[in-house]
Amino acid sequence: MRTYPCNSPEAAARLVALVLIADGHVCRSELDALAHLEAARELGLQPNAMAGIVQTLCEDLMLGAYASGSLLANVDDVALASLMAEVTDPVLRERVFRLAIAVANADCHIAEGEVLVIEAARRHWAGMDAVAACDPSPAAWRAA
Numbered sequence: 001m002r003t004y005p006c007n008s009p010e011a012a013a014r015l016v017a018l019v020l021i022a023d024g025h026v027c028r029s030e031l032d033a034l035a036h037l038e039a040a041r042e043l044g045l046q047p048n049a050m051a052g053i054v055q056t057l058c059e060d061l062m063l064g065a066y067a068s069g070s071l072l073a074n075v076d077d078v079a080l081a082s083l084m085a086e087v088t089d090p091v092l093r094e095r096v097f098r099l100a101i102a103v104a105n106a107d108c109h110i111a112e113g114e115v116l117v118i119e120a121a122r123r124h125w126a127g128m129d130a131v132a133a134c135d136p137s138p139a140a141w142r143a144a
Contacts, residue, residue, distance in 0.1 A: 001060040001079065004086055009044035011086035012096045013053040015117070016043070018075070018083070019100040020054060021061075022113030033106035039099050043092075080117065084124035093125045 004011035016039060020026055034040075040050050061075070087093055100121065104114040122128045 001083075002056070006086055007089045007092055008086075009049075010053060011083075012043045012092050013040075013045055013050055014057050015083060015087065015096050015121070016099045016103060017050070017054045017057045019103045019114050019117045021058060022104075022117055023107075023109070023111030024113075026054070027107045029108075030103050030106040033102045034099070037099060037102055042095050042099065075116075077120070080120040081124060084120060087125075090127065093121075093128070097121050097125070097128050 004014065016034070020030055020034075034050060039045075040047050045053070087096060097118075100114075100118055104110055104118060
């Protein structure tokens, strides 16, 4: 999987994109949530750049998916730690975490893959419990 510069908009957006595709499909409500929250602007991307980040992530994941048939098959704890390590800025981490929760909740179904990515952020980034406590909807994804 390619790397991005530390704290770059692309590194941050890739983590949100990982939650977006974690359940195997992207639905309109998830895209609407990203648009409503102005995710691209929040992460420092150009307005239409999120689609390119999602595509690039899918391409990277597909390179390892042939053996197992699953896009997330090669996204283990080591890979998640590496992706999380590309975002060190506390403010950017909070933005990514809030957007990830919003995407996970957008379709009213919290998939196992979404929980996997969000829980990795909680483990690797200190202080995310306080962010989740301020969000009115994280109880839904915790219950999954």
